[in-house]
Amino acid sequence: MIKRGLILIFLLGGIFVWSQPYSGTIFIDPDIITSKDSSAFKSIIYKGKEFVKMYDRRIENVTSNNAFQFDIIWKDGFKSLALVNSEFNTPEAALKEAKKYSYIVGQLPHCLRLFIDKILIHKGVKLFGGGNRSILIHTGQGALYERDGILEETLVHEACHTSLDEEVYNLPEWETKASSDREFISTYAKDNPLREDVAESFLPWLMVRFRSDRITNKDFYKISNTIPNRLKFFDGKDYNLYPFQINSDN
Secondary structure (H helix, E strand, O other): OOOOOOOEEEEEOOEEEEEOOEOOHHHOOOOOOOOOOOOOEEEEEEEEEEEEEEEEOOOOEEEEEEEEEEEEEEOOOOEEEEEEOHHHOOHHHHHHHHHHHHHHHOOOOHHHHOOOOEEEEEOOOOOOEEEOOEEEEEHHHHHHHHHHOOHHHHHHHHHHHHHOHHHHOOOHHHHHHHHHOOOOOEHHHHHOOOOOHHHHHHHHHHHHHHOHHHOOHHHHHHHHHHOHHHHHHHHOOOOOOOOOHHHOOO
């Protein structure tokens, strides 16, 4: 179990309050989604190569690439496009990466996949990204996340940027709920409140509401007592969590 950051505990009126108990919430527990959990991935279809614009964090810019293209069909009735950098050389090598990451993205809740139009896949050890209706993957970094057991949790975080940020940050209710909490759940959220607070808070919400059997009691109470109002915000959104929720009682 991977945890990072110092935990500061204060006793106020008999109630424990944690000040940024985590550095980042992807590190809380590696078992929130595992390879044994269901995926909405249904099929993948190779469409050939075509020059497209792809953001590449290795150069911190958009570049034109003659990418391998794959239609990804989800079991819940919509599809996305996987674009794999031509540096993978062959359709077979590109297919391997597209299929691997499509299966894992398919493990994310429907509400996080809904606005993922494109999955961009490059080589390199650079951080993943989310936004602009896409998910950015660098396979060298993916191997490091996989080694630490947090590949799936990282994709949850990035998919929040893609599918939730634009709506949630514009809701007065979110600002009210977030302001009502004593603290942020992580130093990353506190340092970037208008960019990272939603993504940092949504994953812990999934943990305490649907995966409480996979986290420690200590983490359960830290999360519940640090951001209770943010948790209530997500409770009230009636998000479609397929296929994540069907495993919640396992």
